[in-house]
Structure formats: C-alpha cells, structure tokens
Amino acid sequence: MRIAISAETNDGLESVVSHHFGRCPYFVLVNVEDQEVQDVQVI
Known part of the structure; x- marks a missing residue:
C-alpha cells in the first residue's frame, strides 16, 4: 500500500x-x- 502525506519540508519521515x-510544497x-x-520517497 502506498500512502501520501502532505509535507512542509523535504526530510522524509521527519518532515x-x-x-x-x-498546496503543500512536498x-x-x-x-x-x-x-x-x-x-x-519525497516528491
């Protein structure tokens, strides 16, 4: 299963x-x- 999480920073699971x-940057x-x-992965 693939889960997408909206993130403010490019720090993987620490984001x-x-x-x-x-509208999130990552x-x-x-x-x-x-x-x-x-x-x-971070995109």
Whole structure:
C-alpha cells in the first residue's frame, strides 16, 4: 500500500506535516507491506 502525506519540508519521515494537501510544497510517499515501511520517497 502506498500512502501520501502532505509535507512542509523535504526530510522524509521527519518532515513537518502540511495542513493543505493541495498546496503543500512536498509529498512524502510511504510504501508499506506487511505492516512495515519498505520505501520512503519525497516528491
């Protein structure tokens, strides 16, 4: 499962969450399999 999190900074899982999903400067994409984080990307 891939989860997208809106972020204010480009710090991966340590990023500050943005309150505006449509206007955030970054998205943190987290790929989760078997309840474990497999991959983290920032776009």
